Amino acid sequence: MSVPERLANAITAHTRIVLVVLLLLTAAVGAGMPMVDDDSSLAQFEGESDESKALERINGNFTSEQQENTTRVQVIARGDNVLTKESLLSSLEFQQELRANESINETLVEEQPITGVENVVAITAINEERGAQLSAGVEEAIALQREYEQLNESANESDPEYQAQADELESQFDTLIEESTAGLSENQTAQYADSIDRIRSIESQRYGLDESDPEYQELTAELEQARGAATAGVLQSGESSPSIDDQIAALENLSDEEYDRTLENTLSSNESDDSAAIGLMSTSYEPGSTEAEARMTLLTQSTASAEGQGMGGGAVSEQLIDSQLEIRELAQTQAQDYLVFGSGLITDEIDRSMNDSLAIVGPLALLFVVVALLIAYRDPLDIVLGVAGIIAVLVWTFGFMGWADIAFNQMFVAVPVLLIGLSIDYAIHVFMRHREQRETQRVSDERTGRNATREQREADGTGGTVRGSMTTALAGVGAALVWVTATTVIGFLSNLVSPIGPIREFGIVSSVGIVAALIVFGALIPAAKIEIDELLEARGVDRHKRAFGTGGGRFSDVLTIGSSAARRIPLVVLLIVALLTAGGAYGATQVDTSFQEEDFLAESPPAWTQNLPGGMAPGEYHAKDDLEYVNEHFQRQDRQAQLLVEGDVDDDDFLERINETRNDTAESDIAYTLATGEPDVQDPLSTMERVAGQNESFNESFTAADTNDDGVPDENVSALYDQLFEIDAEAASQVLHRTDDGEYRSARLVVAINGDATNAETTSEMRAIATDIEDGSDGRWTATATGDPIVSYIVEQDLLDTVLESLVITLVAVFLFLSAAYWLTGGSATLGAVTLLPVAFAVSWILGTMYLIGMPFNVLTGMITSLTVGLGVAYSIHISERYRLELERQGNVWSALRTTVTGTGGALLGSAATTVGGFGTLAFAILPALRQFGIITGLTITYAFLASVVVLPTLLVLWTRYFGPDVSFDTAGAQTGTPTASDGGTEPNGGDGE
Incomplete structure (x- = not known):
């Protein structure tokens, strides 16, 4: 047997x-x-490639412009013109509703949780008003100091009347500082007071000097620097943004002419101005225009404080999913048309599409099998x-x-x-x-x-x-x-x-x-x-x-x-x-x-599915259409390629190579282009240029390190890095990795990628750029192309x-x-x-x-x-x-x-x-x-x-x-009936089966 x-x-x-x-x-x-x-x-599908390991090193060694343990929600306002004062005010009021919602508000980060064109324009208006207020205070302080110098020149210090007048002037200085810094933080107030003291000292030294005197001219130059520190410097050192109520009031108080002027200045294409608002406009926007069909507001949520923090593989917690669903629900109640796009919404639709697919397919499969078996089994x-x-x-x-x-x-x-x-x-x-x-x-x-x-x-x-x-x-x-x-x-x-x-x-x-x-x-x-x-x-x-x-x-x-x-x-x-x-x-x-x-994103289900009984009817799906819209008009937050450069990144030739790389990237078809026409690239050199435009001392060091006047430092690069970290450690740590002993071992370039660029195209272009970085380096540094699009490839x-x-x-x-x-x-x-x-x-x-x-x-x-x-x-x-x-x-x-x-x-x-x-x-x-x-x-x-x-x-x-056994191929000897037995159709008694 x-x-x-x-x-x-x-x-x-x-x-x-x-x-x-x-x-x-x-x-x-x-x-x-x-x-x-x-x-x-989708992160669970990623393997252990060199590119994914490089991305892990980036995440471990660099901070991000998007803070660590955070995710962003893109809220896009759409309409005939979303740059009117009414439209921006409506968006600010919508932000108030978002902050008033407890379940949404508790997921937002503490610092700058919401950033939109409406915020930038309103804060610009506030800063212009405050700047005018601070500037007026500076001019009043100079005038008061002249009075003080005149008093010292004409009166006897032992005279009781002199002392009373001097005290009165000092009281006026105190009142000036108090009134000029209304609405500013303690740090800004202290900084402004220091600037006023410096201005008083400079003016005291200038007093009595002839304008043609070289010393007078030097002091005048110092006075101009002090003016800037007392106005723009103080405003730039703000620890927090003005409240939304203040922003609403600032926009409401602007006349139509003032509003248009502020809007144009905020959305100008001045390349020396690192305008955050330009990055929030669609690619079709013409810089400086007061009309646009779409603009974006970014909401930054904390993933570290959300429930399910320990989930790996890029999973999104239920708390974040629920909060983003509430954001979309609130957006749908607004008079203005909003598109809401975020990782939580994508995860929700993928999860629902799995469940809806099972709810439809499972019963249909069983029903079909039952029908088929009914025919076969009877x-x-x-x-x-x-x-x-x-x-x-x-x-x-x-x-x-x-x-x-x-x-x-x-x-x-x-x-x-x-x-x-x-x-x-x-x-x-x-x-x-x-x-x-x-x-x-x-x-x-x-x-x-x-x-x-x-x-x-x-x-x-x-x-x-x-x-x-x-x-x-x-x-x-x-x-x-x-x-x-x-x-x-x-x-x-x-x-x-x-x-x-x-x-x-x-x-x-x-x-x-x-x-x-x-x-x-x-x-x-x-x-x-x-x-x-x-x-x-x-x-x-x-x-x-x-x-x-x-x-x-x-x-x-x-x-x-x-x-x-x-x-x-x-x-x-x-x-x-x-x-x-x-x-x-x-x-x-x-x-x-x-x-x-x-x-993995579902399209809108066909109409017939809405007539399915009970829980079989699927829900609505928007993410795929929304994704296509974002790809076409804006920079997606998850579409960034990165170059990790490791080795002697403080070499004097390194920034020259980075400049060449940035130029190559600008010519690439895959790079996302801002409304200004410039590629959205973040690297050590661009970060230095931005900080130099805001800080005079760093600008001097930056310029001094450029020996051939090509705009790129080519000596004392390590010292320049040190100064960059002292002035703006957050910005520096986004593009440079400094070890605990102060050495610089790696740098990165972040390149925003067009939404319609394929992963293969992105990988090919970025690998070519990485190769160019390595060529001629004599082993001083290596470059690895990575980022989400490349890991996906x-x-x-x-x-x-x-x-x-x-x-x-x-x-x-x-x-x-x-x-x-x-x-x-x-x-x-x-x-x-x-x-x-x-x-x-x-x-x-x-x-x-x-x-x-x-x-x-x-x-x-x-x-x-x-x-x-x-x-x-x-x-x-x-x-x-x-x-x-x-x-x-x-x-x-x-x-x-x-x-x-x-x-x-x-x-x-x-x-x-x-x-x-x-x-x-x-x-x-x-x-x-x-x-x-x-x-x-x-x-x-x-x-x-x-x-x-x-x-x-x-x-x-x-x-x-x-190859088979020796059997008959005689068609005449074949059985003409249809033998059905598992024993070959022969009968137990040896019959022929007929």
Whole structure:
């Protein structure tokens, strides 16, 4: 007795023990289901590349213009003209509402949580008013000091009247400082008082000197510097922005002329002015214009204080998601049109699209399977058993995920559909073979006039009972099911070579689910069916059912197309296959790869989905359209490429090289251009230029370090860095890394990227720029191109590597497995290669189809090659194994082939229909990547089925002729009937089957 027969006997002889053990095991494994967490972050797909490690070093060694542990929400005002005073006031009032909302306000950072054009214009107006106030105070202080000097010149210090006048003047100075600094911080007030003291001292020294005196001129120059420090210097040293109430009041108090002038000055294109407002305008804005169709306000939220702080992989906490949803809800209540865009909203839509997809696809897949089984089984009890088995398989799979601590992500939405299709595939093969065996015995009994009891059938081994037929069915199909499971598991486990973590986890979970399907439908459900059928037949209920595809008719005729072609036109079949495969192979080389946020963002669901019952109806989706708008009109906060330069970055030649790099970047097509026409690039040199424009002492050092007057320092660079850190450590630490011992070991350049620039284009350009930095450096520094777009491109390449490597591994492993399996079971190892060949054809066809319909490799479709082999080989195995069995029993090629394609082919048609239909339901998913995966997988199953029933028969005939056993090819000796028995159609008494 063979191993499959012994296992089949063990299962069918101890059905109650099998039921108890497997049900308890199902409950134990299923206890892990509540422990399954979810993770929709795209960061989990990033591998351990040099670029990602460089990005980690940047995050660890540099601060960011966007503060650490923060995220930004972009609130974009849109309209005919969003620069009117009314529009800006409306935005400031909206900010008040945001700050008044407790759940939103508690997520905002403490310093400058909201920055918009409205804030910049209002603060400019306030600063202009305060500047005028401070300047007036300076002029009054100079006048008072002159009075004081005149008093000293004309009066006696011991005169009581002199002292009273001097005290009065000092009191006027105090009043002047108090009135001039109204609304300023303590630090600003103290700084202004120091400036007034300096001005008084300078004026005292100037008093009495002739204007032509060189000393007078020097003091006048010092006085001008002191004036600047007392006005612009004091305002720039502000510790916090004016309150929103003050900003609203400042705008309301401006006349129309004053408002237009302030707006033009704020939004001017003066390159020496680092205007924050320009960066908040759309790319179509004309600097200095008082009209615009869109402007942006940035809200900065803290991620460190949010709940779920410990979540890794770029996950967004529920608190931030909820707060951004509230921001959008508040925006929708405003009279002005706002677009709200943020990582929390994207995460929310990805999460909802996963849930909505499951809510739609899950029931549809089950409904389709039930309908398909109703057609194939035509028996309510078998349908119930099939559905119960599917549920058990899903319990095993998700229970394993919980125990293994594997999070549910976008990819795993496909797992239930995958397992539903595969589970029902197993069920159909077992049930159809069981029905074939029972039907064969019934026909045999009718022909011989025999009416044996169940005990007699068990005694003589005819297997006509429920238990006996199931034993024969499991023994006959068991080996094929084990082989199918093994090859499918090989296909999915080949994804373990992928550097992308979720793909590896998908392979593991799918493999566990497939093994669970084998256990459930190879033991649990057969045991349950035996117990139930025997119980019903003991009460007089006939449980005989005809197997799908047998007994002649239209289906049988369709299924015999492959066997007929193998007999009549084998060369034509091979020629057509060769042409299709060659075309597919060419298309395979042209398929693109894609890993972008857009792949996971849902579009607005079709109207019919709103009529779905209950919780199946999906919500609304805006992020994809909003993302396209932001890409077109603004700089996205997550679209930045970076260059990490490591080594002797304090070398005197370094800033010259940085200047050349910045010029190269400005000429690149990928660089985002501000409304001023300049690229948005942040680097050590640009930071120095900005600080030099604000600080006189640093400007002197900056200019002195430029020995060739080209605007770039070329000596004392290290000392210049030190001074930069002393003056503005925050700005310096954004572009320079200073170690604890004061050495400068790395620098970075941050380049804003166009929203429509592809990851491949960005990576190519930035790597070329990095190479230019390194060229001629003599090893003094190295440059690495990194940033989110480049890391995403690495993921795309990892996807392509996964496609190629998993395909090669799967093909080689499955070939070796099948060859060994057929050899060990007494067959020919060459049959393994023949069995695998149609699957290789199907891989070529599916890749060619992806090229024709423009479908790229993404995190789901990137597994299609291993999935095609893993799933497709199942159909070939069933055909080859049945053919080998029938060939041995009948001894005639054409009879064996006809029996195979009508018996096993019928079961394959049923399983293919349910699998295609199950995956086809993914076409209704809200998640775009899932829709693509469902479509391409459905086509994969179709191709694999056609290859097995149309192409494989021709290959099997050729194999039999040149490598197979010595059997008859006589068409005249072939059976003309449709043998349906699993024993080849021969009768127990040795009849011919007619």
